[in-house]
Amino acid sequence: MQRVKIKIAIFITLLMAGNALAQTTNYKTYAVVLYSFTKYIEWPVESKQGDFVIAVFGNSKMASELQNSMVGRKVGTQLVRIVEAKSLSELSDAQVIFVGDLKSGSTAEVVALTKSKPVLVVTERDGLVKKGACVSFLVTDDGLLKFQLNDQALSDQRLKAASALTALAYRGS
Incomplete structure (x- = not known):
């Protein structure tokens, strides 16, 4: 039952995200999904x-949105800190790196x-899981926000995705 609730929550988040992205890029939605x-x-x-x-790295609007929406948030017991990296050398301490379109x-x-x-x-940018990214966002022709997962990259990075997340990943080309 718990897995079903998790899948429904992720699906609803992505569905709302897709509707918001149909008109413009809504970085608030990206931030919510990234935190999820x-x-x-x-x-x-x-x-x-x-x-x-x-x-x-490469998207100041996303950095700004994350800085605004992640105030006081935690992952487990760790306080979330947002860094807007201007160079590769500023990425070394991160647990998550969001590579914006400009730096794809x-x-x-x-x-x-x-x-x-x-x-x-x-x-x-979609498709970059083929270049070794763990996750790539994509917006479908009908405006839905989806994501691709690279299971091998996750394993190489010593990360483990919950089955509820892998079940929701877009597996198309």
Whole structure:
């Protein structure tokens, strides 16, 4: 029963997100979904110390939205801290890296930088799971926000996704 409730909650969040994205990019929705991922991904013990850092690389609107909406939020017992990274060197302390459209060409570099580290690499542009990102957002032709998961990348990063999350991932091309 608990799994069904989780799946329904994620589905409703994504459905609302898709409707909002049909007209313009709504970074508030992206922020909600990104934060939701943190509830369904398990990080190794060594990542559960200090602040929980979400770094945004290449999207100041997303960084601003996260800074506004994540005040006082926690992942487990860790306080969420948002970093707007201007360079790859500013990504080293993050548990989540959101790669915005403007820096999507740097996805392979971000993946190389985080190789074997427990970092969830999420991209704004679809299809970048093929370049090693853990998660890629995509907006379907009918305006729905969906996400692709790269199971191998998650494993390589020593992250474990809950089955409720993997069941909702878009598996199309």
